[in-house]
Amino acid sequence: MEYIAGTADFHLEKSAVTLGKFDGLHLGHQLLLNKITEQKKKGLKAVVFTFFYHPVNLLSDREMELIYTEEEKQHILREYGLDVMISFPFTEETRSMEPEKFIEDILIHKMDAKYIVVGSDFCFGRNRRGNTKMLQEYADIYGYELEIIEKKTIESEEISSSCIREQISKGNMEKVTKLLGRSFSVMGEVLHGRKIGRTIGFPTTNLIPEKQKLLPPDGVYISITTIDGVEYPGITNVGHNPTVGVTPEKRVETYLFDYDNDLYGKYIQVSFLERMRGEEVFGSLEELKAQMDKDLMYGREYFKI
Numbered sequence: 148m149e150y151i152a153g154t155a156d157f158h159l160e161k162s163a164v165t166l167g168k169f170d171g172l173h174l175g176h177q178l179l180l181n182k183i184t185e186q187k188k189k190g191l192k193a194v195v196f197t198f199f200y201h202p203v204n205l206l207s208d209r210e211m212e213l214i215y216t217e218e219e220k221q222h223i224l225r226e227y228g229l230d231v232m233i234s235f236p237f238t239e240e241t242r243s244m245e246p247e248k249f250i251e252d253i254l255i256h257k258m259d260a261k262y263i264v265v266g267s268d269f270c271f272g273r274n275r276r277g278n279t280k281m282l283q284e285y286a287d288i289y290g291y292e293l294e295i296i297e298k299k300t301i302e303s304e305e306i307s308s309s310c311i312r313e314q315i316s317k318g319n320m321e322k323v324t325k326l327l328g329r330s331f332s333v334m335g336e337v338l339h340g341r342k343i344g345r346t347i348g349f350p351t352t353n354l355i356p357e358k359q360k361l362l363p364p365d366g367v368y369i370s371i372t373t374i375d376g377v378e379y380p381g382i383t384n385v386g387h388n389p390t391v392g393v394t395p396e397k398r399v400e401t402y403l404f405d406y407d408n409d410l411y412g413k414y415i416q417v418s419f420l421e422r423m424r425g426e427e428v429f430g431s432l433e434e435l436k437a438q439m440d441k442d443l444m445y446g447r448e449y450f451k452i
């Protein structure tokens with residue numbers, strides 16, 4: 148998959164495009180992604196057009212937390228069979244672009260769009276004036292086919308990135324899995340920890356997620372870790388390890404059942420299945436170990452292993 152980021156200087160030929168923020172790549176988004184990958188049969192390139200936001204949201208000045216980082220999004224889109232991911236700079240200039248100009252300059256001239264699919268509430272351009280009606284009006288003029296998808300719902304609730312972010316923040320991981328159509332995960336390179344874990348019989352893989360990455364509340368989770376395409380069950384702690392001295396950054400630490408190879412430097416994916424408990428401060432390492440033994444038993448029962 149080609150990744151075009153941070154530049155408005157690109158040119159594609161014959162593309163099938165979907166547009167939006169696509170944070171989470173949830174079940175609703177997947178409907179659109181399936182539509183554009185279907186167009187590959189007709190010789191079109193499957194392209195996802197997203198905006199790259201600065202860590203600080205231009206509109207609210209608050210730091211935005213995202214379900215997936217840019218890098219994670221790329222991994223998932225590659226798995227879905229996309230040809231191109233565009234991460235277009237979201238600047239003052241882009242934000243104030245008239246929607247007609249966006250269609251002409253970006254969709255037609257830069258992307259040569261022959262097929263466009265968006266959700267029914269999709270808005271774009273200055274003051275979000277561009278919408279599906281406008282895209283339809285220009286379809287014949289520029290010769291593209293437009294498909295509009297009704298918002299996907301689950302139990303009469305609309306699926307959106309914002310509602311998924313809310314559920315992640317509450318630690319409702321089973322609900323998150325339902326809405327995403329896959330478990331929420333953190334991907335990254337395994338870093339060296341303080342090597343205390345192994346002294347109490349719990350060696351762990353350490354990930355330090357980017358600041359922008361939204362995480363579920365600190366605590367312990369049932370997890371599955373994917374390493375080189377193979378899935379390993381385990382239990383994961385999210386937090387600052389207060390018992391052994393608070394770490395400066397938040398960590399995602401996983402104890403894998405029945406795995407004892409060296410993982411330092413490997414790129415892994417840790418998926419969160421169920422929240423077990425909050426992160427606690429124990430009086431000693433022995434007390435922490437006793438609780439981790441209980442976590443381990445619960446985890447083994449969960450996976451029936």
Ligand SMILES: Cc1cc2nc3c(=O)[nH]c(=O)nc-3n(C[C@H](O)[C@H](O)[C@H](O)COP(=O)(O)O)c2cc1C
Pocket residue numbers: 340341342343344345349351353367382383384387388389390391400401402425426427428429435439442
């Ligand atoms: C399943 C699990 C549960 C954990 N629970 C806690 C906890 O409740 N409180 C805490 O301070 N640390 C907790 N930790 C983190 C441990 O403090 C940490 O794994 C240990 O200090 C080893 O860190 P190291 O990898 O840097 O050596 C937990 C870790 C795991 C894997």
Ligand SMILES: Nc1ncnc2c1ncn2[C@@H]1O[C@H](COP(=O)(O)OP(=O)(O)OP(=O)(O)O)[C@@H](O)[C@H]1O
Pocket residue numbers: 166167168169170174175176178179264265266267268269296297298299300305306307308309310
């Ligand atoms: N539930 C859904 N069903 C079908 N299409 C959707 C759904 N949610 C979003 N889309 C479409 O997917 C594209 C990307 O959506 P986008 O990520 O911008 O919005 P969102 O998922 O609703 O997130 P937010 O909650 O931040 O508004 C848009 O074309 C949008 O209309």
